[in-house]
Amino acid sequence: MNSEKENIRDKDFMSKSLLYRISQFFGFLLGARFFVAILLTFALYVSTYFLFNQDETFRNFVFDFKVHGIIFCTVLSILAGGIINQFYDVEKDHIAKPFRSRIQSFIKQKYFLYAYLVLTLISLGVAAFISHRVLVFFIVYQFFMWFYSHKLSRILIINNLTFVSLTLYPFFGMMVYYETFSKKVFLMAIFLFLILLCIDIVKDMLTKTVDKTFGYVTIPNYFSSKTTNTIVISILTVIMAVSMKLINKTGISGYMSYYFVLGLFVIIMCIYLLINSSRQIKVLVLNILRFWILVGIVAMLLTGIQGKL
CATH class of the missing domain: 1.20.120.1780 (UbiA prenyltransferase)
Structure with a gap:
């Protein structure tokens, strides 16, 4: 009888622990705006190949690792930007986005900051490996994403213009890369x-x-x-x-x-x-x-x- 109760308690503990881990995982995905990053990645690949890339064959595009590296850095930068924006908006999101905040509450804010630093460093490291120009491009991108979350998001009209500009910034980079004007x-x-x-x-x-x-x-x-x-x-x-x-x-x-x-x-x-x-x-x-x-x-x-x- 006691062993049955212990088994039930163990199962309850395991189920609660699993639910907690799943909640942590989804909390991180929402905090990093993972699903937005997926959509932007899809949009970047589509626009890069079918709009900006006028002459390159599909084979050459597939093996153009510089382009894939730039898009990879972009995705990491977007994830990092989502995390730092969530960090600064955490009090506001408790009221405006209660469901998301509830899920994110399973992860301590310090872990979001650790993830932000790791994603930022990896992104800049890969960018530096590609070229110094790409590195400068992403330093500017990540600085303004942080500055938007820290300061610009509270300034009339500037907040809207900056948010939209940062969303389009990677596409502008691809346009310049392919010189498609x-x-x-x-x-x-x-x-x-x-x-x-x-x-x-x-x-x-x-x-x-x-x-x-x-x-x-x-x-x-x-x-x-x-x-x-x-x-x-x-x-x-x-x-x-x-x-x-x-x-x-x-x-x-x-x-x-x-x-x-x-x-x-x-x-x-x-x-x-x-x-x-x-x-x-x-x-x-x-x-x-x-x-x-x-x-x-x-x-x-x-x-x-x-x-x-």
Whole structure:
């Protein structure tokens, strides 16, 4: 009888221990924004091969270890940036993201900092091995990710512009690496920049009260709700203009042409939803815009495959 009770206690302990380890693992993944890093890695590979890389064959691209090294450094830098941002936002996230904070609470903050240092050092070490220019590129990238989390995230407008710029920074690096400068690439960069800017502002609209409480001066808690809505709708209108320019003036073809045409209707729908928006509608608009970026990556992939065949 006692042995049965001991076995039950052992099983309960093992199950709780396993659950604790799993919670720690997912807490680290969420803290490092692992899933965001996966999406950006996919987007980097797709855009690098099908947009920036105009002449290189697929075989040469596969064995271009310098490119893979740069993307590897980018992924580590993104993970490190997510950790340091979580470290500075930990109090705010307890209110704004209670579920994520609950999972992350299974890991002490010092272990997040250790992981941040390890990821940063590995990234810079690999970058130094590739070339001194790549090393400088990533030193600048990682410095501004830390500085954004430490200071810039609390400054009006600068916070949004810096966040979006840091998101696009690796793509800019690949564009420079391949020396791909064209009107089409320039307009696509503006299109993506503006969509990410809208996403960031709408996200701030959802955390308006929490941001104000913890001293984050964002567009929604500095201006009125009506003014903020007008700003977002104005940016969406500019996105429509850029889309039409891409369709009519750059000779964009394949699935990407369908993407920008359908995108006009998606943007119109978002504008309509934002005119008299509730919190639930803002969440819907946020997810629509995020999903539309994913659709754009897939459209670029399909267009690239179509063009290479």
